[in-house]
Amino acid sequence: MKKLGFRSHLQRAAKWVGFVLLSWLLVMGSYPALAEPISSQLEEQVLQIIRKHPEVILESVRTYQKQQQDQQRQAQQAFVDQMKTNPRAVIGQSPTIGAKAGKVVLVEFSDFQCPYCAAASATLKQFLAKHGDEVTLVYKHFPLTTIHAEAMPAAKAAWAAGQQGKFWEYHDALFTNQKQLGAAFYSQTAKTLGLDVQRFERDRSSKAAEAAIVQDLLLGEKLGVEGTPFFVMNGAVLAGSVELPELEATLEKVKG
Structure with missing residues (x-):
């Protein structure tokens, strides 16, 4: 069975992790008004968080995976029901x-x-x-x-x-x-x-x-x-x- 590559799954998870980290930065106020170009500042902020709190990455990935699994189960059940009806x-x-x-x-x-x-x-x-x-x-x-x-x-x-x-x-x-x-x-x-x-x-x-x-x-x-x-x-x-x-x-x- 041919499967989607590991890179595809990693990219999906990375997008979720990036969203979580950016949201955290904004909520915590550690990214003042986004006044300066976000690329270098955001990179440094994210690296600091990862160094201090590596568990954030794992927790975010687990959350992402659970959400994906729940959505897939719901979609599969809806598909099965529709096949029957x-x-x-x-x-x-x-x-x-x-x-x-x-x-x-x-x-x-x-x-x-x-x-x-x-x-x-x-x-x-x-x-x-x-x-x-x-x-x-x-x-x-x-x-x-x-x-x-x-x-x-x-x-x-x-x-x-x-x-x-x-x-x-x-x-x-x-x-x-x-x-x-x-x-x-x-x-x-x-x-x-x-x-x-x-x-x-x-x-x-x-x-x-x-x-x-x-x-x-x-x-x-x-x-x-x-x-x-x-x-x-x-x-x-x-x-x-x-x-x-x-x-x-x-x-x-x-x-x-």
Whole structure:
């Protein structure tokens, strides 16, 4: 399972710590009226606080982590409830395959440059071949842009193919030829699939493509998705390159 890098988590925590320290400085009055340029003074104030009170950093990080965990739990519960009561709202405009009105909805967060996602894609094909009459697979984009340079361009290309009804064919081509990802491959694949290439190129560079992918990313972040692939099947969470027996066991559990 590919995960967001440590740097990303550190940056999020650092922002929170910086906010806490700045707030403390202002409240304590140790930063008079912000009259002088804040860069050098703030740096020195923060360094002094850290030297005298290193526990502030730890406490701030713990507070940040707890808030994040609480928010993720609430978002996950809301998502699970919505999957049960209004699955169409969860699906939205995302591409689907399998049962048209399945009682079981399997939401996948995936990255086209992630090798574990490619392996999971092959497993999902087997799963749907056996259970496609009762399970609806929903694809959500979650490109890990900090570690995969082609993840976002590939996601935009797949979205553009979807605008012409060929998302899943394009999806398969991307995962099958993962080492060839790049602008030339995206255009050639569109041509091979018989797409209107001019429209495809226009769509994949559009603001609409970016907005659709960012919407999926924001949903994934709210749910606490940190790596790919990540699955939610009627509320049951599965992470990593799952095997067929695990998917089938989960299916029986959520059906029961």
